Structure formats: structure tokens, C-alpha cells
Amino acid sequence: MNLKPQIREIFIDNDKIVTISDQVFFQTGNDGVHQWESGIVLSRYLLSINPIGSILELGSGSGLAGITASKYTRSTNITMTDFNRTVLDNIQENILKNSARARVVYLDWRDVTTYTNPADIVIGSDLIYDGAPIQDLVRTILHHMNENGVCYIVMPDKRKMTPVFLEEAERAGLDVVAMELKDWFTCSPHRDVQKGFRDFAELTMRKYFLYTLTRKSNI
Ligand SMILES: C[S@@+](CC[C@H](N)C(=O)[O-])C[C@H]1O[C@@H](n2cnc3c(N)ncnc32)[C@H](O)[C@@H]1O
Structure with missing residues (x-):
């Protein structure tokens, strides 16, 4: 099994490509x-809404979504975060x-308190899985979202803890709207010219949902 990260070109859209270093076989941790x-689905969603406000990404992983926002949307104030030093170094390389x-x-x-600047738009993808600190994640979203801010989370249907997260978010004072993202949002992100490219087959095997979270109004 090759654990060495490989350089991938991810086709967000026909002429919109992000190059990332990707460890194809993932290691827990x-x-x-x-x-x-x-x-990939979150990146395409950002491309489709072309946001203008400041963006804070939680659990950024490779940094694909934040880099897509930086390259292809109007937002010029983007912060990507994670708690894993190897992951943070990889994001930095991918930005370069x-x-x-x-x-x-x-x-x-x-x-x-490890980072306290709030943003207009908080984003995240595939953050809710067995063992993830769900209450802490909800608290982090509330803490880092401006008063009139919005949070977009994309999750695959395979993650069984998502309903627990949604309940916790409602309890903490967030409204949640769910929408399935399909068709263009889940099409293959590679071109045939990329020999040996991982096809991200789960994009077409699973359903992907966008959860939009906003603060409940007090009126
Ligand atoms: C399944 S990966 C998803 C990565 C990326 N968002 C994507 O969709 O490709 C989950 C990410 O959340 C990060 N993460 C997990 N627990 C965290 C925590 N307590 N604080 C910050 N980041 C965390 C991991 O390091 C990892 O980058």
C-alpha cells in the first residue's frame, strides 16, 4: 500500500482546477x-454561490474547499484550520x-480559544464521524460564526452520527436546512488524461447533503 501522498489535479469544474497532495490510502489520525x-462537493457548492464574505473552514483536511474559494470566488478573506500539524503543513503546501x-x-x-476570530461564513466537510466531538464542533461553529453569519456543512449519507449533530445544533440555537447536492456537484473530478487517478467513486455511490446553519431568530 502506497502511503506517500500523490499530486492530484481536482477538476472542480471544466476550467477550474485545484492541485493537491493527496494520501490515497488514508491513515486514521x-x-x-x-x-x-x-x-469536492463543498468546493463545487462554494463555486456555485460565489461568496463574498470572510470564510473560516473547520477540519480543512487538504484545504481543497478553501483553496477553491480563494482561486474561484469573490471571497478574499479565507482562513483554513485543523488540529493536526501534518495536515496543516500539507494545507500550506497546497496553498503554494x-x-x-x-x-x-x-x-x-x-x-x-485556540483561535477566536469569527467569520461571515463557516464551512466544513465530512466532519461528523464516530468518535468526533460533536458538542465541541457545534460550540466551535457558534463561536466562530458572526452574528448574521452562516455555516455550510457537507456530509455523505454514510455517516451515521449526522442526525446527532443536527439535534445538537438545534438544541444549541441553530436553525438547520438540509438540501441534497447531486448531478454536477457529484460528477467525477478527473480527466482521462490523469493515468491512475483515483476516481472518487463514492461521489456517485453515496448521497451528499448540504446543511445550512444559521442562528435562530429571537423574534
Ligand atoms: C474526514 S477528514 C475531512 C477533511 C476535509 N474536510 C475533506 O472533506 O476532505 C476530517 C478532518 O477533521 C479534522 N479534525 C478532526 N477532529 C478535529 C478537532 N477536534 N479539531 C479540529 N480538526 C479536527 C481532521 O484532522 C481532518 O482533517
Whole structure:
């Protein structure tokens, strides 16, 4: 099994490519160095809404979504975060590979004070799995989202803890709207010319949901 990260070109759209270093076979503990399908779906969602506000990404992994926002959307204020040093170094390298402009900072959901700047838009993909600190994640979202901010989380249907996260988010004072992202959002991100390219087959085998979270209004 080859654990050495490989350089991949991810086709977000026909003429919109992000180059990342991707550890194809992921290792538990370093799972952010592996590119997850949800990150591709989130990247395409960002491309489709072309946001203008500041963006803070939680559990950035390879940094694909933040780099996509930097290269292909109007947002010029992007911060990518993770709690794993190897993952953070990989994001930094991926930013350089793409000549993108974004900050990389350490943020552990289990201690929201590790980074405290709120943003207009908080994003994340595939963050809720067995063993993930769900209450801490919800607290982190609330802590880092501006008063009128919004949070977009993309999750595959295979993650059984998602309903627990959604309940916890409602309880903590967030409204949640769910929407399935399909068709263009889940099409293959590679071209035939990329010999041996991992096909991200789960994109077409699973359903992907966008959860939009906002603060409940007090009226
Ligand atoms: C399944 S990976 C998803 C990575 C990326 N969002 C994607 O879709 O490709 C989960 C990510 O969350 C990060 N993570 C897990 N627990 C965390 C915590 N307590 N604080 C910050 N990041 C965390 C991991 O390091 C990893 O990068």
C-alpha cells in the first residue's frame, strides 16, 4: 500500500482546477491528508454561490474547499484550520501549489480559544464521524460564526452520527436546512488524461447533503 501522498489535479469544474497532495490510502489520525469526496462537493457548492464574505473552514483536511474559494470566488478573506500539524503543513503546501491566498491556523474544536476570530461564513466537510466531538464542533461553529453569519456543512449519507449533530445544533440555537447536492456537484473530478487517478467513486455511490446553519431568530 502506497502511503506517500500523490499530486492530484481536482477538476472542480471544466476550467477550474485545484492541485493537491493527496494520501490515497488514508491513515486514521492523519485522515486530513486524504482527500474526501465531501470536500469536492463543498468546493463545487462554494463555486456555485460565489461568496463574498470572510470564510473560516473547520477540519480543512487538504484545504481543497478553501483553496477553491480563494482561486474561484469573490471571497478574499479565507482562513483554513485543523488540529493536526501534518495536515496543516500539507494545507500550506497546497496553498503554494495553487498560488492561492489564505491563512492556515491551528484550531481544535475541543478548545475554541485556540483561535477566536469569527467569520461571515463557516464551512466544513465530512466532519461528523464516530468518535468526533460533536458538542465541541457545534460550540466551535457558534463561536466562530458572526452574528448574521452562516455555516455550510457537507456530509455523505454514510455517516451515521449526522442526525446527532443536527439535534445538537438545534438544541444549541441553530436553525438547520438540509438540501441534497447531486448531478454536477457529484460528477467525477478527473480527466482521462490523469493515468491512475483515483476516481472518487463514492461521489456517485453515496448521497451528499448540504446543511445550512444559521442562528435562530429571537423574534
Ligand atoms: C474526514 S477528514 C475531512 C477533511 C476535509 N474536510 C475533506 O472533506 O476532505 C476530517 C478532518 O477533521 C479534522 N479534525 C478532526 N477532529 C478535529 C478537532 N477536534 N479539531 C479540529 N480538526 C479536527 C481532521 O484532522 C481532518 O482533517
